[in-house]
Each structure stands twice: as C-alpha cells, then as structure tokens.
Amino acid sequence: MRVVLAEDLFLLRQGMVQLLESYDFEIVAAVDSGPALLDALVTLRPEVAVVDVRLPPTFTDEGLQAALEARRRCPGFPVLVLSQHVEQLYAKELLADASGGIGYLLKDRVLNCDQFVDAIRRVADGGTAMDPQVISQLLAVRSRREPLSMLTPREREVLELMAEGCSNTAIAQRLVVSQGAVAKYTTSLFAKLDLAPADDSNRRVLAVLAYLNNTRVDVS
Amino acid sequence: MGELTSDAVAEPGSELRPGDPERVGPRWLRRLLGLDAITIAHLRPVLSRALRATGRGVLIVATAVLSLVLFVATALATAFILLGVGMLLLPLLTPLVRRLTGLCRELAARSGVAIATPYLPGRPSEPGVVGWVQRCRLILTDPASWRDLLFLLLNVVVGFALGLLPATLLAYAVEGLLLSSGFWMLIRESGVDFWYGFTPMDSWPRAALGALVSLTVFVVWLAAAPRLVAGHAHFAKALLGPSERALTASRMRHLSETRSDVINIQATELRRIERDLHDGAQARLVAIGMKLGAATRQLRTNPDAAEILLVDARNATASALEELRCLIRGIHPPVLAERGLADAVQAIALESPIDVDVTADVPGRLAAPAESAAYFAISELLTNIVKHANADRASIDLRHQDGALRAVVVDNGQGGVDAGAGTGIRGIERRCATFDGTFVLSSPEGGPTIATLELPCALYSPRISSC
Numbered sequence: 017m018r019v020v021l022a023e024d025l026f027l028l029r030q031g032m033v034q035l036l037e038s039y040d041f042e043i044v045a046a047v048d049s050g051p052a053l054l055d056a057l058v059t060l061r062p063e064v065a066v067v068d069v070r071l072p073p074t075f076t077d078e079g080l081q082a083a084l085e086a087r088r089r090c091p092g093f094p095v096l097v098l099s100q101h102v103e104q105l106y107a108k109e110l111l112a113d114a115s116g117g118i119g120y121l122l123k124d125r126v127l128n129c130d131q132f133v134d135a136i137r138r139v140a141d142g143g144t145a146m147d148p149q150v151i152s153q154l155l156a157v158r159s160r161r162e163p164l165s166m167l168t169p170r171e172r173e174v175l176e177l178m179a180e181g182c183s184n185t186a187i188a189q190r191l192v193v194s195q196g197a198v199a200k201y202t203t204s205l206f207a208k209l210d211l212a213p214a215d216d217s218n219r220r221v222l223a224v225l226a227y228l229n230n231t232r233v234d235v236s
Numbered sequence: 237m238g239e240l241t242s243d244a245v246a247e248p249g250s251e252l253r254p255g256d257p258e259r260v261g262p263r264w265l266r267r268l269l270g271l272d273a274i275t276i277a278h279l280r281p282v283l284s285r286a287l288r289a290t291g292r293g294v295l296i297v298a299t300a301v302l303s304l305v306l307f308v309a310t311a312l313a314t315a316f317i318l319l320g321v322g323m324l325l326l327p328l329l330t331p332l333v334r335r336l337t338g339l340c341r342e343l344a345a346r347s348g349v350a351i352a353t354p355y356l357p358g359r360p361s362e363p364g365v366v367g368w369v370q371r372c373r374l375i376l377t378d379p380a381s382w383r384d385l386l387f388l389l390l391n392v393v394v395g396f397a398l399g400l401l402p403a404t405l406l407a408y409a410v411e412g413l414l415l416s417s418g419f420w421m422l423i424r425e426s427g428v429d430f431w432y433g434f435t436p437m438d439s440w441p442r443a444a445l446g447a448l449v450s451l452t453v454f455v456v457w458l459a460a461a462p463r464l465v466a467g468h469a470h471f472a473k474a475l476l477g478p479s480e481r482a483l484t485a486s487r488m489r490h491l492s493e494t495r496s497d498v499i500n501i502q503a504t505e506l507r508r509i510e511r512d513l514h515d516g517a518q519a520r521l522v523a524i525g526m527k528l529g530a531a532t533r534q535l536r537t538n539p540d541a542a543e544i545l546l547v548d549a550r551n552a553t554a555s556a557l558e559e560l561r562c563l564i565r566g567i568h569p570p571v572l573a574e575r576g577l578a579d580a581v582q583a584i585a586l587e588s589p590i591d592v593d594v595t596a597d598v599p600g601r602l603a604a605p606a607e608s609a610a611y612f613a614i615s616e617l618l619t620n621i622v623k624h625a626n627a628d629r630a631s632i633d634l635r636h637q638d639g640a641l642r643a644v645v646v647d648n649g650q651g652g653v654d655a656g657a658g659t660g661i662r663g664i665e666r667r668c669a670t671f672d673g674t675f676v677l678s679s680p681e682g683g684p685t686i687a688t689l690e691l692p693c694a695l696y697s698p699r700i701s702s703c
Binding site for chain 1: 550553554557558561564565571575579582583586588589
C-alpha cells in the first residue's frame with residue numbers, strides 16, 4: 017500500500033517509516049512540512065496519507081489544513097491525522113464532509129503497532145478511525161441529558177467501539193463476544209438513539225459520529 | 237419666549253417643513269447655537285441647557301466666595317505652621333478645601349469635563365500628636381494641596397466672573413423684555429429718566445428698539461452661558477486634575493503592583509510545573525527504566541514474565557504521555573497555539589457539559605501573552621459556571637475593536653456571585669491588570685451573570701505565528 021507520511025520530528029518520522037515498512041507498506045514520500053505535504057499528495061496520489069497536525073513553517077495546524085485541502089480537492093481521499101493531543105474541534109472539522117476515509121488518533125496509539133496499522137488500513141479502505149479519547153470526550157459531554165443514558169453498559173461499550181470505527185468483527189474480538197451478540201446490541205442501541213439502521217458498517221459509523229457531533233452548537 | 241425667538245429669527249419664506257428641517261433659521265444663528273434648525277423643538281433643549289448652565293454659574297459664584305475665605309484661612313495656617321497654630325488648623329482646613337474642590341469637580345463633570353482626583357492616598361495615621369504631624373506632612377508634601385491653593389486664589393476672580401456672567405446676561409434680557417412690554421410707562425410716570433442699553437425708554441418705538449436689544453442679549457445668553465460655565469470647568473481641570481507628575485506617580489504605583497503580581501504568578505506557575513514533572517513524568521520514566529531493566533534480566537530465564545514487564549512498561553509510557561499532555565494544556569493549550577483564541581474558546585465550549593454559544597469577531601491573531609491570559613480567564617469563568625452557577629446555557633462573545641479584545645461571558649444561572657469570595661475571580665482581575673485591562677462582573681441575585689473582560693492588545697494578520 018502506497019503511503020505518504022508527514023512528520024517534522026526526524027526520530028519519529030524514521031521510526032514510523034521503519035514500522036510501516038515492516039508491515040509491508042510502501043512509503044512513497046516522508047515529508048516534514050505543510051507545503052511539501054500538499055505537493056506530495058497532489059503529485060504522488062498515495063492510497064493513504066499519515067499526517068501530523070502541527071508542521072512547519074508556521075507550527076500551527078499546517079498538517080490538518082493540508083489534509084482538509086487535499087480532501088476538498090479530492091473528496092474522500094483517505095487521511096489519518098496524528099497529533100500529540102486530540103481536540104473535538106478538529107475531529108468535527110475532519111468529519112464535516114461525512115465521506116469517510118478519515119482517521120484522527122493520538123500519537124501514543126503508534127505504540128500499539130497492530131492496532132495502529134489496522135487503523136491505517138481501515139482508513140485507506142474508506143473507513144473511520146477515531147481516537148478513543150475523542151469518543152469518550154464526546155460521550156462525556158453528551159451523556160448528561162441525552163438518550164445515551166438509557167443505554168446499558170454493554171451497549172455503551174459497543175457504541176464507543178463503533179464510533180472509533182470498528183467493524184462488528186473487530187468489536188466482537190475486542191469485547192470477546194459473538195458477532196451475533198454485537199449485531200443484537202447495535203440494533204437495540206440504534207433503536208434507542210432513534211437512528212436509521214444501515215447495513216454498511218462504514219455508514220453506520222458515520223451515522224453514530226454525526227449523532228454525537230451534530231446536535232451540538234454549530235462551529236462558525 | 238421660545239416662540240417669539242423663532243418668529244423673530246426665521247428667514248422670510250423659510251417655513252417649517254417636516255421633512256427638511258435643515259434650512260430653518262439663518263446659518264450664523266444655527267452655528268452660534270449649534271443647532272440643525274431654529275424651531276421650537278430644537279430650541280427647547282438649548283434653552284434648558286442654558287438655564288442649567290446659569291444655575292451652575294450661580295453655584296460657581298458661591299464657590300468663588302468660599303474660595304476667598306478658605307484661601308485666606310489656609311494661606312495663614314500654612315504661613316504660621318511653625319508657630320503651632322497652623323499645625324493645628326491645617327488638617328482641619330484641608331478637608332474643607334477638598335470638599336470645595338470636589339464640588340468644583342462635580343460641577344465640571346456636569347459640563348462634560350471629567351476631572352480625576354489627584355490626591356495622594358491617605359495612610360492610616362497614628363493617634364495623638366504624632367498622627368496630627370504626619371497628616372500635616374502628608375498635606376504639605378502633596379503637590380495637589382498646593383495646586384488647590386492656587387486654584388482657590390484664581391477661582392476668586394475667574395469663578396466670580398465666569399459664574400456671574402450667565403445670570404447677569406439672563407437678568408438683563410428679562411429686564412429689557414419687561415421694560416419694553418409696558419413697564420417703561422410706569423417708570424416714566426414716576427419721573428425717572430430710564431435707559432435700557434443705549435436707548436432711553438420713553439416711547440413705544442424706543443421700547444420696540446429696547447425689545448430688539450434684549451432679544452439679542454437673550455440669544456447671546458443662550459449661546460454663551462454653557463460655554464462660559466464650560467470655560468470654568470476647563471480652568472478647574474487645569475489645576476484640580478492630576479498633574480503630569482501625579483499621573484506618572486500613580487502609573488508607577490500601578491506598574492510596581494502589577495509587576496509584583498506577575499512575578500508571583502509566574503513563580504507559582506513554575507513551581508507547579510516543576511512539581512508536576514517531578515512527581516509525574518519523571519517518576520514514571522524511572523519506573524519504566526526499572527521495568528525494562530527487570531525485563532532484560534528475565535528475557536532468557538523467564539520470557540513470559542519479561543513480556544508482562546514489557547507490556548507494563550509500554551502502558552507506563554502511555555500514562556506518562558497522558559500526564560505530559562495535561563501539563564502542556566495547563567501551560568499553553570495546543571489548540572490555542574495552533575488556531576488562536578477564537579477556536580481555542582470554541583474548543584473548550586465543545587468540551588463543556590453545558591450548551592455554550594460562541595460568537596467571535598477576531599480577524600487574526602492576538603499578541604501571544606494577551607491571547608493566553610484571555611484564554612485562561614475565559615476557561616476559568618466557564619469552569620466556575622459549570623461548577624457553581626447552576627446554569628444550563630452560556631454564551632461567549634469575543635471581539636477585537638479599538639485596539640482591545642473584549643470578551644463577554646453570560647450564563648443563565650442563579651447569579652449572586654461574590655467577586656471577593658473566590659480566588660479565581662481575583663486572579664482574573666490581577667491577570668487583566670497586568671495588561672492594563674479591566675474585568676467587570678455583574679451578577680445580581682437570580683442571574684444572569686455577565687462577566688466582561690477587556691484587554692488592550694494588538695491584532696496581527698492571520699496565520700503568522702510567533703513560534
């Protein structure tokens with residue numbers, strides 16, 4: 017799989033290149049600044065981009081802006097955004113186009129190589145990978161007065177994993193239950209939250225995230 | 237009276253047209269009275285303004301008389317200071333002087349001239365003779381006392397002249413109107429040769445001339461009375477306001493107070509960061525190192541135990557990272573560095589458990605220290621609202637105008653916040669003060685609570701970072 021990597025810290029960049037190469041990814045470019053990233057994305061057309069939020073030259077949110085710009089030019093272009101911290105604000109912006117193929121993870125998640133690589137693959141396939149911290153923040157804010165409080169603990173766990181972007185199979189593995197059980201939980205929680213059921217697991221994830229995000233005040 | 241004036245001054249053929257009031261009345265008169273048009277509706281406020289100014293003028297005359305008395309008394313007391321009598325009298329007289337100058341400041345404020353009080357702050361004095369001497373010294377060393385004395389002297393003349401003139405003009409105009417309306421006949425019958433202005437009042441045509449003169453005097457009074465009284469206000473400001481030196485002194489006091497605040501706040505912050513790093517990340521790194529050491533020893537002999545240790549070590553790095561993240565948020569939140577104040581406030585609003593509306597008009601980036609101060613102040617306010625206000629909605633409005641950032645935070649909670657009770661509010665005030673900013677809290681019982689923060693700061697064009 018062809019990957020473009022953007023990370024300004026040399027050690028982290030090298031480490032990530034090694035890690036991804038050991039999982040048989042092809043690193044077509046490893047860049048260290050915002051303009052170089054956009055350039056690489058446009059000319060090399062990789063299958064997925066792994067991007068750090070903060071990049072030179074301004075050390076603000078260059079990487080995020082480049083990722084959003086690439087997705088504006090080419091809707092649905094798969095981008096996995098990495099950062100030292102996660103912000104709901106950024107998650108909302110990344111999810112705003114509701115077209116999938118998006119990931120937003122803490123850099124810490126690289127420590128767990130298998131899950132990290134799995135997240136990259138998921139994003140490249142048009143899926144979603146949201147950091148558990150983003151999801152738990154969203155739930156913490158929403159759960160005070162929402163139908164969310166009607167969910168059983170198990171349903172809540174399923175909802176969290178689903179919002180992170182896991183498929184039924186992955187949820188079943190993580191919770192050590194059968195796939196049938198997961199399907200049952202998802203049906204009942206969709207009913208409780210009054211969401212239209214969707215067969216496609218990716219659409220389902222986006223529906224959940226939109227539910228968690230949208231009824232909040234609009235970002236203007 | 238107003239009707240008469242408007243009839244007299246209206247130009248021939250210029251009637252009052254509702255849609256076009258601009259052209260009513262001759263231009264010089266409009267200019268003289270500062271009016272768009274000479275109509276009754278327009279003249280009424282002018283008349284009441286002139287009357288009020290005349291009233292203040294009479295009070296100014298009273299201050300002039302008191303000035304004379306107090307000047308003589310204070311000058312004598314000061315002259316005889318070494319004889320002891322002055323020492324005794326001065327602290328008694330000075331409050332009276334300051335009451336009088338206070339009255340003059342108030343009169344000036346009514347004329348639209350604000351005058352700050354320039355006196356040095358009084359220190360709590362000791363009882364008995366020592367305290368009395370201290371108060372004398374404080375009075376004598378305060379330059380404002382001496383400027384007050386000079387004001388008293390000059391006010392005797394200036395206040396008398398400027399204060400009396402409006403009343404005199406009005407009286408003269410009224411006298412003329414009364415005479416020309418028929419009183420001249422009574423006076424002539426009593427056999428006195430009476431003149432008004434430059435006309436002897438002995439026939440109806442001459443009475444008409446007198447009426448014209450009195451009308452002119454009346455118009456002059458209308459225009460001059462507020463200006464004369466305002467003139468006195470400016471004169472008072474020159475002597476009763478803080479001098480350049482006093483302003484510098486008070487500025488220096490403010491600066492040294494806020495500087496020590498800044499130093500204290502900074503030292504406390506550094507201490508907190510040091511403690512957090514020492515107890516948090518540093519300790520965790522030591523633990524990770526120990527676990528890795530143990531894992532290395534057991535790698536050959538007991539690979540299963542080694543694996544557990546390695547997983548532990550990895551989890552410990554995750555916790556260390558989490559702690560560092562929290563610490564960094566407390567020092568300078570990443571979203572603030574990356575996006576600026578508006579988005580950073582938006583981000584805390586999103587994470588807040590209550591509904592928070594954010595409106596922002598900040599086209600660009602603020603100077604970094606002000607941005608950070610405003611962010612932490614707003615963050616603190618929002619935390620307070622969530623914790624104590626019992627509110628379910630809040631709104632935050634940010635805008636940069638006239639060289640200052642203005643943030644207004646409103647909640648629909650129970651109100652009744654006592655600004656003196658919490659250290660949080662005091663902290664925000666002090667942080668604002670270091671930027672010469674202001675923080676105002678309005679929180680009536682029952683709500684709503686409105687916190688307004690103003691920080692003077694520059695605005696830079698967007699997307700230029702100072703990093």
